[in-house]
Amino acid sequence: MNYKDLGNTGLKVSEIGIGTEFLFHQSKETASDVVNYAITNKINYFDILFTVQNYLEKIAVALKSHRNKIVIAGHLGTKDSEGRPKKTRKIEECKLEFPKILDILDIDCVDIINIQFVGLTDIPKLYDKNGLYELAQSFKKEGKAKFIGLSTHDINIANQAANTGKFDTIMFPFNLANHYLPNRAELLKTCLQKGVGLIAIKPLAAGRLMTRNRTTSIAKYQTGGISLKRKIPNDITSAQCINYVNSLKGVSVVLSGVKSIDELQENLKYSAPKEEKQDFTSLVEFFREKI
Numbered sequence: 001m002n003y004k005d006l007g008n009t010g011l012k013v014s015e016i017g018i019g020t021e022f023l024f025h026q027s028k029e030t031a032s033d034v035v036n037y038a039i040t041n042k043i044n045y046f047d048i049l050f051t052v053q054n055y056l057e058k059i060a061v062a063l064k065s066h067r068n069k070i071v072i073a074g075h076l077g078t079k080d081s082e083g084r085p086k087k088t089r090k091i092e093e094c095k096l097e098f099p100k101i102l103d104i105l106d107i108d109c110v111d112i113i114n115i116q117f118v119g120l121t122d123i124p125k126l127y128d129k130n131g132l133y134e135l136a137q138s139f140k141k142e143g144k145a146k147f148i149g150l151s152t153h154d155i156n157i158a159n160q161a162a163n164t165g166k167f168d169t170i171m172f173p174f175n176l177a178n179h180y181l182p183n184r185a186e187l188l189k190t191c192l193q194k195g196v197g198l199i200a201i202k203p204l205a206a207g208r209l210m211t212r213n214r215t216t217s218i219a220k221y222q223t224g225g226i227s228l229k230r231k232i233p234n235d236i237t238s239a240q241c242i243n244y245v246n247s248l249k250g251v252s253v254v255l256s257g258v259k260s261i262d263e264l265q266e267n268l269k270y271s272a273p274k275e276e277k278q279d280f281t282s283l284v285e286f287f288r289e290k291i
Contacts, residue, residue: 001016001041001042001271002015004253005197006071006197006252007191007252009111009112009147011071011147013045013071013197013253014042014253015246016043016242016253016254016255016268017043017044017047017071017199017253018034018038018046018264019256020035020046020047020049020055020059021049022257022258022259023055023058023259024050024052026259026260028057031058032062034259034260034261035062036062037261037264039066039069039070041264041268044069044071045070045073045253046059046063046070046073047199048072048075048105050075050078050085051078051079051098052085053080053104056100056101056105057104060106064106072105072110073110073111073169074098074101074102074110074112074114075115075151076097076098076136077089077094077115077116077117077118078116078117079094087117089132091130091135094132095135098113108144109144109146111145112146112149114148114149115132115133115136115150117151118151118152118154118157118161119154120157123157123160133166147168148167148168148169149168149169149170150170151170151171151201152171153172153224154224155172155181155182155183155184156225158170158172158187158224159183159186162194162196167196169198169252170191170197171201172200172201173202173205174245174248175202175205175222175241176205176209176280176283176286176287177205177209177226177228178226179287179288180284180287180288181223181224181226187250188251191250192250197253198251199253199255200245200251200253200254200255203244203256208222208232209232211232212233212234213231213232213234214231215229215231216231217229218230228289230286233286237266237269238267238269239266239267239270242256242267244278244283
């Protein structure tokens with residue numbers, strides 16, 4: 001496993017990390033096994049997406065037992081709604097929800113507090129007094145988080161956030177399908193220059209790139225701004241997809257969402273062809289928008 005600098009945070013993160021979203025519907029045993037297997041394979045970056053109690057309890061023991069070896073990102077912006085996650089921008093709700101991550105995982109703080117799912121309608125109030133950014137700052141001042149991040153599925157919002165100087169990390173989709181997304185190259189360059197840790201999400205376009213030999217629609221939220229419809233190549237692999245994203249200069253860590261050890265093992269094959277420089281030209285051209 002190789003490790004990279006997470007921007008200017010001083011944290012070293014494994015080049016592939018675990019997004020725990022798909023463990024939501026798995027058993028406690030499976031969730032714990034996946035986390036432990038990931039740590040055994042030197043993965044040290046774990047993204048905690050929701051504040052739903054049952055979901056947090058499934059991964060709590062495994063994460064706590066390795067707390068001094070791992071980087072944990074906890075999110076701000078959803079609530080537990082009868083056992084289901086629900087987006088909220090109500091400050092009082094977010095103020096009550098976020099500490100659940102610390103309480104249930106039984107940890108003192110997260111490494112990154114991430115303002116999640118930021119869309120265009122969120123921007124006008126994001127930096128207001130008593131807005132989400134101020135709330136994230138207050139948790140940081142209280143010692144409940146070390147750094148502040150933002151996640152979005154909109155390339156313009158990502159670029160804007162990267163240029164504010166307010167965020168230590170940014171989460172954004174990077175995959176073969178959005179290679180030619182306008183302003184994507186600018187985001188990579190800006191984050192590299194400004195020392196913002198860039199966390200790549202959706203390397204498989206939420207699984208759409210694995211629907212081999214089938215015509216598949218890839219939505220804007222899976223690419224950060226463009227929608228595509230393609231018959232997916234029969235020989236494409238998750239390792240190729242992850243290797244591609246990992247090759248992008250400026251990306252610190254590629255988040256792999258898995259629901260089983262088998263899926264994690266498949267994704268971990270990404271490192272096998274390191275000896276030879278891979279050429280992704282034909283694949284990215286395949287996904288270029290037809291004008």
